[in-house]
Amino acid sequence: MYDIAVIGGGASGFAAAVSAKQTDGRLKVVILEKMFRSGKKLAATGNGKCNLSNTNITAKNYHGSINAMEIIGKTPEAVDYFRDTYGVLCVTGSEGRNGGLYPRSNSANTVLSAIRLKIQALGIEERCDFEVTKIEKIKNGYKLYSKNGEVECRRVIIACGGYAGPAFGTDGGMLRILKDMGLKSSKICPAVAPLRVAPESVKGLKGVRIKGEVSAYSGGKLLRKESGEIQFNENNLSGICVFNLAYLFQQYEGKLTLCADLFPQMTENELYEYLADSVKNDRADYPLEEFLTGIFVKNLAIYLVKKAVGRSLDDRIKSLRNGEIRRIVSLIKSLEFEVTGCSPWQNAQVTMGGILAECISDKLEAVKHKGMYLCGEILDVAGDCGGYNLQWAWSSGIWAGRNCALSLKG
Ligand SMILES: Cc1cc2nc3c(=O)[nH]c(=O)nc-3n(C[C@H](O)[C@H](O)[C@H](O)COP(=O)(O)OP(=O)(O)OC[C@H]3O[C@@H](n4cnc5c(N)ncnc54)[C@H](O)[C@@H]3O)c2cc1C
Structure with missing residues (x-):
C-alpha cells in the first residue's frame, strides 16, 4: 500500500508529489499517469517554451469559485520555487504578454527534465499507461482501478486536469468520476481558446x-x-x-x-x-x-x-x-x-469550470471524502493566458501535497 497516490502526471501532479515527499521523506509516493509518458502537456506549453508563471499575478487574472490568490499566496514565488527545487533559472520573456516568466533555456523540455530528475532523486515512483477508471473507498484509504492493475493508498491526490487539450490525456474523464462520487462541478467551457x-x-x-x-x-x-x-x-x-x-x-x-x-x-x-x-x-x-x-x-x-x-x-x-x-x-x-x-476542446488550452469551492476545504481536501485531495485544472479555477494557469498548477499542487503529507503525520 502506498502512502500517497497522485493521479495525473502533469504540472500539478508533479508539484504535489514533490511537495509531499519534501514534507516527509519517509512517505511512499506514486504518480499514476494515463499516457505512456507523463508531462506531455507541460512539454507543449508556451509553444514549447513553457510560460511557467507571471511576475504580475492578481486576482483579476483568475476566474471561478475558488480563491486562487489565497493558495498562491501560501506557496513560494515561481522564480524561487524553480531555482530552489529543480535548479531551473527563470527569466521574464521578451515575447507574449508582459511579465510572462520562462525558463532561461527557453525550453519546456528542460523544465520537464529537471522535474523528472527531482522525482527520481526523491524516490517517487511513476506508473504510466495507468488510467484510473474507478476510485473506491476502502478501510484505510482508497483503491484505484485501471485496466492495467489496481493500487491501494492511504491518501489520494487528484491532479487529472480538465477537458482542454485532450491529445495530452485530458478529456474530462476524472471530472465525471468525481461527479459520480458526489462532488459538484460548475459549468464547463473552453477557455484560453x-x-x-x-x-x-x-x-x-x-x-x-x-x-x-x-x-x-x-x-x-x-x-x-x-x-x-x-x-x-x-x-x-x-x-x-x-x-x-x-x-x-x-x-x-x-x-x-x-x-x-x-x-x-x-x-x-x-x-x-x-x-x-x-x-x-x-x-x-x-x-x-x-x-x-x-x-x-x-x-x-x-x-x-x-x-x-x-x-x-x-x-x-x-x-x-x-x-x-x-x-x-x-x-x-x-x-x-x-x-x-x-473552439473545440482540441484547440483550447484551459478548462473554465471544475470542482466547486464548496466541495473542498482550505487544505484542498474533498469535504465529502477524507484523505482525497485535489489540485490543478480539475478545480474551478481558470487563469488568463500568460503563465497564470501553470502558476495555479504549481501552487495548488504544492499546497495539496504538503497538506496531504501532513495529514499522515502522527
Ligand atoms: C497547448 C497548451 C499550451 C499551454 N501553454 C501554457 C502556458 O504556456 N502557460 C500556462 O500557464 N498554461 C499553459 N497551458 C495550460 C496549462 O498547461 C494547464 O493549465 C496545466 O498543465 C494544468 O495542470 P494540471 O496538472 O491540472 O493538468 P495537466 O497538466 O493537464 O495534467 C493532467 C494529467 O493527468 C493525466 N490524467 C487524466 N486523467 C487521468 C486518469 N483518469 N488516470 C491517470 N491519469 C490521468 C493526463 O494524462 C495528464 O498527464 C497550456 C495548455 C495547452 C493545452
Missing part, C-alpha cells in the same frame, strides 16, 4: 496579425477589454487578447460581440484628421486600395476600405468623401464580430 466568427466576416483576412484592443460585449454591456495580438483565421479570431475573452461566450449564453480597435494609439478624431489630410496630399492620385498602405498590412488595408466604401478600389483616393473616410475610421476603431461559437 479561439472564438468562432462567420467565415464571410473575416474573408480575405486569413493570416493577418495585428496588435490592438478587443472589447467583449453582451446585450450592449461591456464585459471585458483586452489588449495584445489579434489573429484572423479562416473562421475564427485568436491571439492572446481573444483567448482571454473566450470563457465569456458560454457564460453569456452564446451572446457575445467582439469589437476590435485596430489603432488604439489614436482617437477617432485624430485618425480622421490624419486620413482626411491624405486625400489632399501627394498620395491623392493613388488608387483607393492604397489608402491605408503604410498603416496596415495589405490584406487588412484592402478589407477595411472595401467594407467601408463598397465601390471600385481603382477609384482615386481624392474621390473619397468625408462620410466614407468617417466610415473607414469607424471600422478601424470598432470592427465588430458576432461570435458564433467557441
Whole structure:
C-alpha cells in the first residue's frame, strides 16, 4: 500500500508529489499517469517554451469559485520555487504578454527534465499507461482501478486536469468520476481558446496579425477589454487578447460581440484628421486600395476600405468623401464580430469550470471524502493566458501535497 497516490502526471501532479515527499521523506509516493509518458502537456506549453508563471499575478487574472490568490499566496514565488527545487533559472520573456516568466533555456523540455530528475532523486515512483477508471473507498484509504492493475493508498491526490487539450490525456474523464462520487462541478467551457466568427466576416483576412484592443460585449454591456495580438483565421479570431475573452461566450449564453480597435494609439478624431489630410496630399492620385498602405498590412488595408466604401478600389483616393473616410475610421476603431461559437476542446488550452469551492476545504481536501485531495485544472479555477494557469498548477499542487503529507503525520 502506498502512502500517497497522485493521479495525473502533469504540472500539478508533479508539484504535489514533490511537495509531499519534501514534507516527509519517509512517505511512499506514486504518480499514476494515463499516457505512456507523463508531462506531455507541460512539454507543449508556451509553444514549447513553457510560460511557467507571471511576475504580475492578481486576482483579476483568475476566474471561478475558488480563491486562487489565497493558495498562491501560501506557496513560494515561481522564480524561487524553480531555482530552489529543480535548479531551473527563470527569466521574464521578451515575447507574449508582459511579465510572462520562462525558463532561461527557453525550453519546456528542460523544465520537464529537471522535474523528472527531482522525482527520481526523491524516490517517487511513476506508473504510466495507468488510467484510473474507478476510485473506491476502502478501510484505510482508497483503491484505484485501471485496466492495467489496481493500487491501494492511504491518501489520494487528484491532479487529472480538465477537458482542454485532450491529445495530452485530458478529456474530462476524472471530472465525471468525481461527479459520480458526489462532488459538484460548475459549468464547463473552453477557455484560453479561439472564438468562432462567420467565415464571410473575416474573408480575405486569413493570416493577418495585428496588435490592438478587443472589447467583449453582451446585450450592449461591456464585459471585458483586452489588449495584445489579434489573429484572423479562416473562421475564427485568436491571439492572446481573444483567448482571454473566450470563457465569456458560454457564460453569456452564446451572446457575445467582439469589437476590435485596430489603432488604439489614436482617437477617432485624430485618425480622421490624419486620413482626411491624405486625400489632399501627394498620395491623392493613388488608387483607393492604397489608402491605408503604410498603416496596415495589405490584406487588412484592402478589407477595411472595401467594407467601408463598397465601390471600385481603382477609384482615386481624392474621390473619397468625408462620410466614407468617417466610415473607414469607424471600422478601424470598432470592427465588430458576432461570435458564433467557441473552439473545440482540441484547440483550447484551459478548462473554465471544475470542482466547486464548496466541495473542498482550505487544505484542498474533498469535504465529502477524507484523505482525497485535489489540485490543478480539475478545480474551478481558470487563469488568463500568460503563465497564470501553470502558476495555479504549481501552487495548488504544492499546497495539496504538503497538506496531504501532513495529514499522515502522527
Ligand atoms: C497547448 C497548451 C499550451 C499551454 N501553454 C501554457 C502556458 O504556456 N502557460 C500556462 O500557464 N498554461 C499553459 N497551458 C495550460 C496549462 O498547461 C494547464 O493549465 C496545466 O498543465 C494544468 O495542470 P494540471 O496538472 O491540472 O493538468 P495537466 O497538466 O493537464 O495534467 C493532467 C494529467 O493527468 C493525466 N490524467 C487524466 N486523467 C487521468 C486518469 N483518469 N488516470 C491517470 N491519469 C490521468 C493526463 O494524462 C495528464 O498527464 C497550456 C495548455 C495547452 C493545452
